Amino acid sequence: MAAPNAQDLRQLYRHLYLTRALEERLERLVDQGHIAGDLCRCLGQEAIAVGSAWALEPGDWLAPSIRDLGALLVRGLEPREMLLQYMARTGSPCAGKDDANHFTDRERGLLGPIGPLGTQLCVLNGVALAFKARGERQVCMTYQGDGETRTGASHEGLAFAAALRLPMVVVIESNQWAFSTRSHREAAIDEWTDVARGYGVPAIQADGNDVIAVFEAAREAVARARSGLGLTLIVAETYRMLGHSQHDPQAYVPPEELEEWRARDPIDRFESYLLDRHETADGLARIRSVIDSRLDQAVDQALAEPLPEPETALGHVYAAPEVEPAPWTRGAPVGYPDVATSIVPTRMEPPRSL
Amino acid sequence: MAAPNAQDLRQLYRHLYLTRALEERLERLVDQGHIAGDLCRCLGQEAIAVGSAWALEPGDWLAPSIRDLGALLVRGLEPREMLLQYMARTGSPCAGKDDANHFTDRERGLLGPIGPLGTQLCVLNGVALAFKARGERQVCMTYQGDGETRTGASHEGLAFAAALRLPMVVVIESNQWAFSTRSHREAAIDEWTDVARGYGVPAIQADGNDVIAVFEAAREAVARARSGLGLTLIVAETYRMLGHSQHDPQAYVPPEELEEWRARDPIDRFESYLLDRHETADGLARIRSVIDSRLDQAVDQALAEPLPEPETALGHVYAAPEVEPAPWTRGAPVGYPDVATSIVPTRMEPPRSL
Amino acid sequence: MKETTYLEAIREALWEEMKTDESVFILGEDIGTYGGAFKITEGFLKEFGPDRVIDTPISEAAIVGAAIGAAHMGFKPVAEMQFIDFIAPAFDMIVNFAAKVRYRTGVGAGLVIRGPCGGGARAGPFHSQNVESYFANVPGLKMVAPATARDAKGLLRAAIRDPDPVLYFEHKFLYRRIKEELPTDEEILVPIGEARTHRPGNDLTLITYGAPLYKAEEAAERVAEEDGAQIEVIDLRSLRPLDIETLVESVRRTHRALIVHEAPRFGGFAGEITAQLCEEAFEWLDAPIRRVTAIDTPVPYSPPLEDYHLPQMEDIVTAARWLLSY
Amino acid sequence: MKETTYLEAIREALWEEMKTDESVFILGEDIGTYGGAFKITEGFLKEFGPDRVIDTPISEAAIVGAAIGAAHMGFKPVAEMQFIDFIAPAFDMIVNFAAKVRYRTGVGAGLVIRGPCGGGARAGPFHSQNVESYFANVPGLKMVAPATARDAKGLLRAAIRDPDPVLYFEHKFLYRRIKEELPTDEEILVPIGEARTHRPGNDLTLITYGAPLYKAEEAAERVAEEDGAQIEVIDLRSLRPLDIETLVESVRRTHRALIVHEAPRFGGFAGEITAQLCEEAFEWLDAPIRRVTAIDTPVPYSPPLEDYHLPQMEDIVTAARWLLSY
Numbered sequence A, B: 001m002a003a004p005n006a007q008d009l010r011q012l013y014r015h016l017y018l019t020r021a022l023e024e025r026l027e028r029l030v031d032q033g034h035i036a037g038d039l040c041r042c043l044g045q046e047a048i049a050v051g052s053a054w055a056l057e058p059g060d061w062l063a064p065s066i067r068d069l070g071a072l073l074v075r076g077l078e079p080r081e082m083l084l085q086y087m088a089r090t091g092s093p094c095a096g097k098d099d100a101n102h103f104t105d106r107e108r109g110l111l112g113p114i115g116p117l118g119t120q121l122c123v124l125n126g127v128a129l130a131f132k133a134r135g136e137r138q139v140c141m142t143y144q145g146d147g148e149t150r151t152g153a154s155h156e157g158l159a160f161a162a163a164l165r166l167p168m169v170v171v172i173e174s175n176q177w178a179f180s181t182r183s184h185r186e187a188a189i190d191e192w193t194d195v196a197r198g199y200g201v202p203a204i205q206a207d208g209n210d211v212i213a214v215f216e217a218a219r220e221a222v223a224r225a226r227s228g229l230g231l232t233l234i235v236a237e238t239y240r241m242l243g244h245s246q247h248d249p250q251a252y253v254p255p256e257e258l259e260e261w262r263a264r265d266p267i268d269r270f271e272s273y274l275l276d277r278h279e280t281a282d283g284l285a286r287i288r289s290v291i292d293s294r295l296d297q298a299v300d301q302a303l304a305e306p307l308p309e310p311e312t313a314l315g316h317v318y319a320a321p322e323v324e325p326a327p328w329t330r331g332a333p334v335g336y337p338d339v340a341t342s343i344v345p346t347r348m349e350p351p352r353s354l
Numbered sequence C, D: 001m002k003e004t005t006y007l008e009a010i011r012e013a014l015w016e017e018m019k020t021d022e023s024v025f026i027l028g029e030d031i032g033t034y035g036g037a038f039k040i041t042e043g044f045l046k047e048f049g050p051d052r053v054i055d056t057p058i059s060e061a062a063i064v065g066a067a068i069g070a071a072h073m074g075f076k077p078v079a080e081m082q083f084i085d086f087i088a089p090a091f092d093m094i095v096n097f098a099a100k101v102r103y104r105t106g107v108g109a110g111l112v113i114r115g116p117c118g119g120g121a122r123a124g125p126f127h128s129q130n131v132e133s134y135f136a137n138v139p140g141l142k143m144v145a146p147a148t149a150r151d152a153k154g155l156l157r158a159a160i161r162d163p164d165p166v167l168y169f170e171h172k173f174l175y176r177r178i179k180e181e182l183p184t185d186e187e188i189l190v191p192i193g194e195a196r197t198h199r200p201g202n203d204l205t206l207i208t209y210g211a212p213l214y215k216a217e218e219a220a221e222r223v224a225e226e227d228g229a230q231i232e233v234i235d236l237r238s239l240r241p242l243d244i245e246t247l248v249e250s251v252r253r254t255h256r257a258l259i260v261h262e263a264p265r266f267g268g269f270a271g272e273i274t275a276q277l278c279e280e281a282f283e284w285l286d287a288p289i290r291r292v293t294a295i296d297t298p299v300p301y302s303p304p305l306e307d308y309h310l311p312q313m314e315d316i317v318t319a320a321r322w323l324l325s326y
């Protein structure tokens, strides 16, 4: 895959901005009570997902972590789908049965993560195994938080991919924090590239706030995977600019660190990079306003979508037949909140999930 | 702890020989049908367990892997106990409820492993945590097979010990095989010391067939742990000279490799080391014959011990009270083999467990 | 007396036990600096220091393993699972190590594993599960599931003092919704293995635990008002050991039994209760033992789907009426 | 016809499915070079090559994970657990990923996880467990436990072709002890979800699965000879889905039910069977549903202890007589 041309650069910019602008809409929808679930933002980390996914080709598979909205957009996800997903409406990728980016799409080669960390790499290994068995040249790319690398599943997944020389690229998002815990304290290591040593695979260090640097690292790693050389780790240094999720004001984060990293904002940096070249401030402003108005439209459309029919909760546990509800367990559509005489408040407070 | 004097060296020799001679007795007892369970021998690896355990002090804890009989003997286990354990007799460390080295002894600081690999390190971490919390200077030592390092539990245990700077020494027994699988193929790494890099801790490479070399490495690692510097990995290179267990003729092992390693037998090597110094062939022969006759006595005593009373199967599931057998589930002492009219043969074939 | 939420009750039991017993300590993810995802251990790090309030890496197996080892050394560890769903990666460590170690070696592991369970919080399939059945067939474990603030406090205290491994399931839906006046002077201690008659009655025995208790109570009130029948609502509190005596006494008196739990139906805990009641009270039964549970699916995220998945008050009323008119 | 052991039947089903369907492959520890700890896949590597017979690192979670991903891609993976006890480290992957993925995303995971279960082999607490109850409350999973060579072959074939995740429990005690004449010309396929009446009778319904089937059969013969009563022995074969229709038909006819399984009693699979029978056949019951199971302890190693732990033929006879004379 060639170096990005002017056209590509503009696309990269679009996706970086789209990622941030979409998450801002999602945050507003949470505040307005339209999203019952939780939201984990990737503010300040957009370049990692966008730059890495940009190195993939059609037919490749990608498994995002919770902070890789940008990668999904690069791989063809419609903002509308993401809005419906979070708002749990009919026609959302999970038909309301799961939230966030927990959906899998064989056509677009997207594998959704699940709650327990470290697991999606193990499953993506199977996709890579399939490519290998069929002699296809497709590759797989996935992401792990720095804290996530401490899970047993992450280790088994990396060791398995390394031992079987699977066409796999794993991007470690070194954003300095695992929820409220200093990742370096958690991991007792300073050089994240050292993690790769334990698996006998190469690692590439990349500035996670420089979309071009991430893309270059990913391009190299993808090329290795495609040519049968197996797993490469990419360690992308960055910083989590907001709390772990909507429920975390991150009081534990030193303001000066945020200051320091705000100066390295990946979108600001890429803007000046573009302005130093062929782009104009007006040009970029036009790109942003197009995206903004499209997103506002998408939000209005999504809000108009209905919630799924209660009975659809029964579907697709097995290929066939549908589950039959046992007597009296068909749960009336009204739940706790609407039971007026209930000992619980009639309005749901937002869930405190992570 | 000081370098071994003549006295220590003779003790090391005793334990090396005792380990091998005891396992030979156990193997015979398996063949004679006195041991229902399985046996994993450490032939050719004796120096690792003996040399490393020798670096510990009273009050330290040790958690052996299945091939560390020598470490248990160094830490005060009586051969008689081991015989009773394998033969599942009354008065065995597990009172017949578990086999092999699966016993825990708080007095002697021994923590038994369980079937699932990688787990005992995680538990030993808790012992180290207790030392640390109490400000005690004791340390913990445990062992992992090279294949075992691929388990999620092993990774979580190492990462946890590293992150919390626990007084821990982990000896990786690099015996080239994980059952029938080439460990290097399984792990895709050549330098096992690299594993330590992923946890930000130091590793020491040691010739696993040289008891003095292992001891020196252990002494250094134990000193680090005792002085509060945390986890050290020791990578002991060796070779598994027999099948994985009694059921494995290891047809998959290239004879020339066995030849090559037989020449490095840790006991032969240590004998010539001693003969080059102050010991005589007669002296060593006398040591061996004393051990042999003691062991033969121990075997006869153990064989005289009864099997446990069936009802004792009920005891100690909880601290109190004892489990009461439900109606008709008090299992008559006669089992499958003795049920004459059974469709199953009246003699048990040996179990095929690992 | 002091008004105490279910969450505060848990927090107080932990705090007081740590105050009075040096050997009690807590470990888990983000329980120190952050005070826990639900803020149960907020302020603990400051009060008890990093040796007794241990922030760990994301590694549930290592967390439980360390708790076992520390218990061997005489400590009383309380391990937090950020969500009880994440007990799954520690399954091996719990089932094969913690549960079996006393039986195998004579050395016990008195530890507590606690975490938020249950649905209704719009938290999706991985932050809403009820996991008791995964562990029900594992000898060596104890399991408790408090529904009131008093029981939350008293059972956690008992669990910490228990010499065996106890799984403590706290229902996240109740954290801030349940309040109760609790005495500040006396020590609240609820023995493990004793059920509680939440509402007396002689016409039907309704057996439940955790959050559904309140739907059961509501249903009982409704049936009392509209049908004049008195449902005896029994809150199990402890799942293992199971207080079968209390259940049998009640069922022999009411001749009818309805079991309600929030976990899915097939393979759910109602099975064991039914089996034991069938063994001990068969001759006294005037109607089949029935159960109201979640449907046999994962816990869906979208509110109408989750409400449909979970057992609801109306379902209990319907089931109760069916049994009463049997 | 050809005399086939239980073990050979498993081996043949695997072999034949791999022969006829390119998308079937196997993965696990030591299944290639070594042919599996019990030699079930001996010769497979030579015949099918390393792309379809994959020796993996010691990492059960990674094994199951890879099986899920490959299933997403249209493959039919069969993952071996060297002993079914070692399914525990893969618990999270099975319960939270494999079981829920179709429901959550619409993309299924048709895979098989198989391994030797059960006691009687003097293999101690970690190589003797029966794990079905750990997974019984997990919607999305199927579970089978064959007791005969024919069912071992037919159910494995059905499991491999099934579009959903199937846990296949093979009882190690039967591997070489059970033989049966099997046709070599016809394809043996046993549908998942259908129980089998192993021995007809009208006086008592005995429900079991796995190795205890043979103790049940013996007990039935004994009771027939000595008491002249005919016990109907039903081999469940499939645990989930459960063939409740067959059980209900039988119990409504015999009016008595006895459930026998090798797993411990509390929280065992007998609970779900009892609950469903109670719901569907209560009016026809002339006696309480009873169960004969292992005692509530881990599986001890020493022969007299293990024999005491496991349900024995004599226990079944005693229980049957109690029920018949009720």
Ligand SMILES: Cc1ncc(C[n+]2csc(CCOP(=O)(O)OP(=O)(O)O)c2C)c(N)n1
Pocket: A067, A115, A116, A117, A144, A145, A146, A147, A148, A149, A151, A173, A175, A177, A178, A179, A183, A240, A244, A354, C029, C058, C059, C060, C082, C086, C089
């Ligand atoms: C097995 C497991 N344990 C705990 C959690 C709860 N949890 C969700 S995200 C998170 C922190 C993840 O940190 P990191 O991997 O660094 O990713 P980041 O949030 O920094 O992007 C935790 C502890 C989980 N999802 N899975």
Ligand SMILES: Cc1ncc(C[n+]2csc(CCOP(=O)(O)OP(=O)(O)O)c2C)c(N)n1
Pocket: B067, B115, B116, B117, B144, B145, B146, B147, B148, B149, B151, B173, B175, B177, B178, B179, B183, B240, B244, B354, D029, D058, D059, D060, D082, D086, D089
């Ligand atoms: C979790 C788990 N999976 C599989 C096994 C079965 N098993 C027992 S020993 C062994 C091989 C261990 O190899 P290694 O760790 O190198 O130790 P070695 O036998 O070489 O000393 C396997 C696969 C197990 N005990 N635990």
Ligand SMILES: [Mg+2]
Pocket: A145, A146, A147, A173, A174, A175, A176, A177, A178, A179, A183
């Ligand atoms: Mg992070």
Ligand SMILES: [Mg+2]
Pocket: B145, B146, B147, B173, B174, B175, B176, B177, B178, B179, B183
């Ligand atoms: Mg090895």
